[in-house]
Amino acid sequence: MDVVAVTVEDISMVTKEDIFKGDLYMKIAIPVLDGALANTNISPSFGRAPFFLLFDTETEEKQFIANSTATASQGGAGIIAAQLIVDQGAEALLTPRCGKNAAEVITAAGVKIYKTVSDDIQESIQAFNAGELKELENIHPGFHHHGGA
Amino acid sequence: MKIAVLSGKGGTGKTFVSVNLAAVISDAIYLDCDVEEPNGHLFFKPDLTSIEEVYVKVPVVDTTKCSGCRQCVEFCKFNALAYINNSLLIFSELCHSCGGCSLICPDNALSEIDKSVGNVQMGTYKNLTVITGIMNPGEESGVPIIQHLLDHACDKENIVVIDCPAGSSCTVMESIKDADYCVLVTEPTLLSVHNLSMIHELARLLNKPCGVVINKYLNELNPVEQFCQENNLSILARIGFDLYLSVIGAKGLIAVEENRDYQAVFSQLYKQIIKEAGHEAVIDNQR
Numbered sequence: 001m002d003v004v005a006v007t008v009e010d011i012s013m014v015t016k017e018d019i020f021k022g023d024l025y026m027k028i029a030i031p032v033l034d035g036a037l038a039n040t041n042i043s044p045s046f047g048r049a050p051f052f053l054l055f056d057t058e059t060e061e062k063q064f065i066a067n068s069t070a071t072a073s074q075g076g077a078g079i080i081a082a083q084l085i086v087d088q089g090a091e092a093l094l095t096p097r098c099g100k101n102a103a104e105v106i107t108a109a110g111v112k113i114y115k116t117v118s119d120d121i122q123e124s125i126q127a128f129n130a131g132e133l134k135e136l137e138n139i140h141p142g143f144h145h146h147g148g149a
Numbered sequence: 150m151k152i153a154v155l156s157g158k159g160g161t162g163k164t165f166v167s168v169n170l171a172a173v174i175s176d177a178i179y180l181d182c183d184v185e186e187p188n189g190h191l192f193f194k195p196d197l198t199s200i201e202e203v204y205v206k207v208p209v210v211d212t213t214k215c216s217g218c219r220q221c222v223e224f225c226k227f228n229a230l231a232y233i234n235n236s237l238l239i240f241s242e243l244c245h246s247c248g249g250c251s252l253i254c255p256d257n258a259l260s261e262i263d264k265s266v267g268n269v270q271m272g273t274y275k276n277l278t279v280i281t282g283i284m285n286p287g288e289e290s291g292v293p294i295i296q297h298l299l300d301h302a303c304d305k306e307n308i309v310v311i312d313c314p315a316g317s318s319c320t321v322m323e324s325i326k327d328a329d330y331c332v333l334v335t336e337p338t339l340l341s342v343h344n345l346s347m348i349h350e351l352a353r354l355l356n357k358p359c360g361v362v363i364n365k366y367l368n369e370l371n372p373v374e375q376f377c378q379e380n381n382l383s384i385l386a387r388i389g390f391d392l393y394l395s396v397i398g399a400k401g402l403i404a405v406e407e408n409r410d411y412q413a414v415f416s417q418l419y420k421q422i423i424k425e426a427g428h429e430a431v432i433d434n435q436r
Binding site: 070073074075076077079080082083086101104105108109110 | 222225226227228229230231232233234236238240243289
């Protein structure tokens with residue numbers, strides 16, 4: 001969060017409303033279906049999402065990154081996808097769902113996970129900025145072993 | 150001789166076939182490799198003789214030595230490691246115990262410890278040996294338990310009946326790797342044929358001779374017959390759809406002990422397997 005000049009003492013004075021008023025900016029990550037289409041939608045899966053959209057709420061700069069290592073992996077996709085967005089400096093994750101292992105990595109990094117309400121990216125960013133998104137509560141145990149035990 | 154009983158689809162009657170087959174073979178060893186949900190013991194209700202814990206090696210990190218180079222994170226094919234907030238996170242249930250991370254670590258920060266993943270229960274029922282593998286809830290892979298189970302049968306003269314997990318994944322591959330013959334259990338439906346084709350491919354890949362048991366059989370007009378004809382697969386037995394079997398099963402009873410007709414069906418199935426397996430052996434010798 002290098003864009004905002006607040007000292008450690010000041011942090012406690014910052015309310016949630018201030019954050020969403022735009023006084024404090026964030027880099028958010030969203031799992032998306034396509035990295036080339038401007039009107040792509042949010043991916044229903046986090047770990048195996050083909051791409052992540054990194055969105056800076058201050059500059060409104062958009063950057064797509066491929067989640068290729070995770071999608072090609074046999075197992076543990078959520079972990080490697082989480083490592084990727086943390087390494088890219090994401091401070092919040094907007095996703096429809098998230099597996100247990102991925103959530104463990106993400107929360108260890110201090111990144112908050114918010115639940116998206118539709119598959120529309122713009123709608124979700126607006127809802128996030130307005131402080132309307134709730135933190136994701138039901139972390140699922142993962143979708144492992146597709147196609148038989 | 151080891152006979153593996155498998156099916157691509159769950160609920161076709163693997164355990165039904167395995168239990169009844171083992172029950173008609175004298176001094177057989179029944180090996181329940183369906184470690185996520187072992188059911189055979191519900192029918193045999195064996196007298197337990199011993200329980201053995203199954204351990205695997207998993208890494209632990211010495212945080213005072215770890216320099217955060219991430220070589221282990223990149224090395225792990227199963228993504229069991231992550232490096233977050235200057236510390237290494239280990240997901241031991243994803244670990245396949247290859248030991249690579251501790252070998253590759255330039256700081257000697259990783260070592261291996263034993264972790265229990267389940268147990269193997271040995272018991273007896275009449276003249277049968279019943280060995281059941283049970284995986285701990287939450288574990289990812291039953292393979293180490295299956296390896297432990299198969300070790301108990303590796304140098305035995307007895308006929309071994311291996312009740313495999315459903316599907317065609319790693320645990321099934323592990324369960325049939327020592328088998329001399331594979332019995333593919335299927336229902337006479339299109340869905341079952343799809344799954345049958347997958348386990349048939351797996352058995353062929355591992356050079357295992359195999360034959361088909363059609364369970365819940367209604368009549369000759371079913372897609373399994375055609376599949377078997379096209380793929381030159383022998384049909385070892387056709388077990389008719391019979392409500393009586395549901396009643397027997399729900400009571401936890403063994404059909405061959407309750408009913409002479411089923412005693413005959415499974416004795417005949419066993420003879421057929423021996424014949425087919427012998428036939429295959431002859432062909433193998435001729436090659």
